[in-house]
Amino acid sequence: MRDALRQQLIYLQKPASLAEELAALPLGVSAVDNALGGGLLCGAMHEITAASEAHLPAATGFTLGLAALANGNKHLVWIAEDMALTESGVPYSAGYEAFGLPPERFIIVAVAHRHELMTAMEEALRCRAVGAVLGEVRNGSLDAVAVRRLSLAASDSGTLAFLLRAKPSHDASTAATRWTVQTAPSVIPGQREFGGPRFAVHLTRNRRGPSASWILEWRNPDDRFVLATHAEPLAAPLRHRPYQKVA
Amino acid sequence: MLSLWLPRFATDRIRRLRDAASVSHEHLPLVVTGKRGNADILIAIDEAAEQLGLSAGMALAQARAMHPTLDIVPEDARADGELLESIADWCLRYTPLVACDAPDGLLLDISGCAHLYGGEHELVADLGRRLTEAGFAFRIAIASTIGAAWAAAHDGRPDTYANGDERDFLAPLPLGALRLPPPVVASLVRVGLKTIGDIIDLPRSPLTARFGAGLLRQLDRALGREHEPLTPRLPVAPYVAEKRFHEPIAREEDVLGTVEKLAARLAVALERRGDGARRIELTLFRTDGALRRIAAGTARPLRDAADMRALFAERLATLADELDPGFGFDMARLSVLIAEPAPAEQIGMGSADDTGEMVRLIDRLSARLGAQRVRRAVAQDSHIPEIAAVTLPAQMTMKDDGWVAYNRHRSAVELAPRPLRLLSRPEPIEAVAEVPDGPPLRFKWRRALHDIVAAEGPERIEGAWWQEENVEASPSGNRTRDYFRVEDKSGHRFWLFRAGLYRDLVPGTAPPSWFMHGMFG
Numbered sequence: 192m193r194d195a196l197r198q199q200l201i202y203l204q205k206p207a208s209l210a211e212e213l214a215a216l217p218l219g220v221s222a223v224d225n226a227l228g229g230g231l232l233c234g235a236m237h238e239i240t241a242a243s244e245a246h247l248p249a250a251t252g253f254t255l256g257l258a259a260l261a262n263g264n265k266h267l268v269w270i271a272e273d274m275a276l277t278e279s280g281v282p283y284s285a286g287y288e289a290f291g292l293p294p295e296r297f298i299i300v301a302v303a304h305r306h307e308l309m310t311a312m313e314e315a316l317r318c319r320a321v322g323a324v325l326g327e328v329r330n331g332s333l334d335a336v337a338v339r340r341l342s343l344a345a346s347d348s349g350t351l352a353f354l355l356r357a358k359p360s361h362d363a364s365t366a367a368t369r370w371t372v373q374t375a376p377s378v379i380p381g382q383r384e385f386g387g388p389r390f391a392v393h394l395t396r397n398r399r400g401p402s403a404s405w406i407l408e409w410r411n412p413d414d415r416f417v418l419a420t421h422a423e424p425l426a427a428p429l430r431h432r433p434y435q436k437v438a
Numbered sequence: 439m440l441s442l443w444l445p446r447f448a449t450d451r452i453r454r455l456r457d458a459a460s461v462s463h464e465h466l467p468l469v470v471t472g473k474r475g476n477a478d479i480l481i482a483i484d485e486a487a488e489q490l491g492l493s494a495g496m497a498l499a500q501a502r503a504m505h506p507t508l509d510i511v512p513e514d515a516r517a518d519g520e521l522l523e524s525i526a527d528w529c530l531r532y533t534p535l536v537a538c539d540a541p542d543g544l545l546l547d548i549s550g551c552a553h554l555y556g557g558e559h560e561l562v563a564d565l566g567r568r569l570t571e572a573g574f575a576f577r578i579a580i581a582s583t584i585g586a587a588w589a590a591a592h593d594g595r596p597d598t599y600a601n602g603d604e605r606d607f608l609a610p611l612p613l614g615a616l617r618l619p620p621p622v623v624a625s626l627v628r629v630g631l632k633t634i635g636d637i638i639d640l641p642r643s644p645l646t647a648r649f650g651a652g653l654l655r656q657l658d659r660a661l662g663r664e665h666e667p668l669t670p671r672l673p674v675a676p677y678v679a680e681k682r683f684h685e686p687i688a689r690e691e692d693v694l695g696t697v698e699k700l701a702a703r704l705a706v707a708l709e710r711r712g713d714g715a716r717r718i719e720l721t722l723f724r725t726d727g728a729l730r731r732i733a734a735g736t737a738r739p740l741r742d743a744a745d746m747r748a749l750f751a752e753r754l755a756t757l758a759d760e761l762d763p764g765f766g767f768d769m770a771r772l773s774v775l776i777a778e779p780a781p782a783e784q785i786g787m788g789s790a791d792d793t794g795e796m797v798r799l800i801d802r803l804s805a806r807l808g809a810q811r812v813r814r815a816v817a818q819d820s821h822i823p824e825i826a827a828v829t830l831p832a833q834m835t836m837k838d839d840g841w842v843a844y845n846r847h848r849s850a851v852e853l854a855p856r857p858l859r860l861l862s863r864p865e866p867i868e869a870v871a872e873v874p875d876g877p878p879l880r881f882k883w884r885r886a887l888h889d890i891v892a893a894e895g896p897e898r899i900e901g902a903w904w905q906e907e908n909v910e911a912s913p914s915g916n917r918t919r920d921y922f923r924v925e926d927k928s929g930h931r932f933w934l935f936r937a938g939l940y941r942d943l944v945p946g947t948a949p950p951s952w953f954m955h956g957m958f959g
Contacts, residue, residue: 252959
């Protein structure tokens with residue numbers, strides 16, 4: 192009896208993101224992949240936060256890019272609260288297609304309450320046909336227990352879970368990574384031509400490596416991220432942080 | 439066919455209300471009055487009033503003159519109608535075929551259902567007992583036609599069971615029992631024809647010539663020479679399974695267990711005909727007469743009992759507080775409202791493919807959140823962005839959702855970039871442009887000023903000029919739109935448009951205006 196409980200405790204304590212057997216999803220940018228220890232961890236939750244509400248479209252684009260890398264021929268489920276869809280706009284099929292996501296494999300779920308968002312995410316994460324689940328949270332804090340359940344559900348099924356947040360928050364989280372995304376100018380100064388979508392991303396929390404910042408560009412026809420070349424790098428230098436050991 | 443008549447419906451309703459509110463009141467004779475033409479007349483009276491010699495149809499002034507102490511209540515046709523509807527709902531426990539016989543009766547098609555209660559007498563006894571408990575005076579008759587049952591309930595001996603001897607028992611009844619308009623009855627009486635027996639054997643053509651075709655049609659229907667269809671209040675489900683409980687059930691597990699048992703019975707029937715359920719309804723009958731209807735839709739034809747149970751588990755979870763079993767449910771019915779032919783391999787829990795998994799996820803989420811909330815995009819054949827962005831409930835299945843054709847078209851034509859997020863309604867912005875028809879230099883949206891560094895466009899999209907200008911639907915109306923993709927100093931990328939062209943500007947019309955429509959990633 193006690194052994195069984197202990198087993199269960201170990202299972203509950205095991206941080207989902209540190210499980211050894213989980214696969215990593217390389218972004219294809221060596222600098223990022225090295226910092227992430229091989230790539231974005233599948234079967235874990237990743238929190239992607241817009242630097243401010245104005246940067247939410249950029250954060251959305253970055254998240255969809257990551258989801259597209261993972262997608263394969265599975266479905267993507269986007270779950271958002273009604274308010275978020277009204278204020279920040281609804282996903283537009285012709286637009287996310289540019290991120291390499293086929294619209295016919297895209298399910299949009301509108302929920303009225305936060306707890307519905309959490310349960311719907313968990314349900315979607317446990318479905319084998321789903322490759323990535325994106326939950327959009329406009330503001331407010333999250334229930335730590337629900338977030339933890341999401342991490343566990345993700346690690347059980349190996350599905351990618353994204354929490355897209357419109358504002359930075361400081362609540363404790365079991366996310367494997369936390370990113371803050373800003374939009375970056377795609378237009379080369381002096382010229383008047385558009386480049387691909389550019390994101391200034393700050394990896395602020397990384398369980399398997401250091402935190403860092405990059406400017407990434409999404410290349411549309413080949414559907415991948417590249418390091419932006421013509422832009423000035425962000426001022427913040429790479430900050431190394433010792434690997435976190437968990438007892 | 440069972441005809442139920444509630445002869446004191448209006449007064450019984452008022453008495454019930456007062457009893458429920460436990461208003462202390464003297465038992466004065468109760469009359470319900472209303473205006474007919476210019477006169478206030480008695481519409482309904484209770485037993486006490488009838489014993490005083492009053493009758494429905496009498497003028498109110500006359501009744502008052504006869505008996506100054508009357509309890510007079512104005513009629514409320516809407517409340518009467520609602521109560522009749524709820525009694526009809528409640529009668530669904532006997533048969534799914536229930537029709538309202540306004541203003542104060544019901545018709546039930548109990549053929550094939552009576553044996554579930556042990557026979558017609560037992561069914562009538564059960565119905566009568568419950569109506570008495572509820573405080574209604576009633577008269578019930580069963581006959582093989584609607585007309586005969588109605589006549590027997592209204593004008594014959596109550597509790598009649600006529601099966602085959604309609605002719606004999608109809609003969610002594612007055613002609614009003616045939617549901618004829620009063621003027622026809624009056625003119626028949628004028629020539630000395632008072633009972634149904636008087637006209638039953640008369641030559642048909644003179645009767646028709648003098649009193650119209652309606653008279654013989656009603657007679658034929660009552661005698662079963664002509665079929666009279668019953669129009670049920672609710673559509674009849676193609677598949678139904680039901681279960682009665684001697685001991686009422688109240689716990690959710692018991693309800694779900696019942697669902698699974700009933701679903702297993704439905705599955706057999708569905709399989710025999712090669713159908714699957716697209717919409718299922720669970721009806722729970724509470725002991726006190728209230729009933730709950732819970733429906734769930736599916737994305738694919740469904741036949742598996744465990745899947746059906748899972749669907750209702752989701753639905754019940756969302757209404758847990760509303761289910762309110764009271765003293766328990768004494769009957770449950772599971773009906774397939776919409777069935778569709780289903781190939782065998784699509785069905786069952788065992789299927790391992792991802793499509794099945796996805797369908798189950800969509801069903802579960804739709805059951806919990808509502809089908810309107812789980813959506814997916816469809817390719818719309820429209821150049822107007824709002825229409826092209828339309829999404830449909832994910833449960834709706836279509837032969838072709840348009841993506842094949844869309845992808846073919848897309849690979850052939852270079853399409854202008856589209857934003858990642860589209861505002862459901864374009865939002866007006868204040869913009870300054872260098873030249874009237876050019877892109878804006880700066881604009882103000884949601885109280886923030888944006889200086890534009892680069893702009894692409896215009897992409898001209900003609901409005902739906904064939905439609906009426908509808909400012910409600912879209913603030914920009916049906917005007918031609920020039921879309922621009924712009925990037926501001928800090929790198930935000932927007933999709934905005936100018937509605938209307940300066941060259942089309944005529945005095946008196948609204949000048950072109952700018953709108954924000956979407957954001958790029």
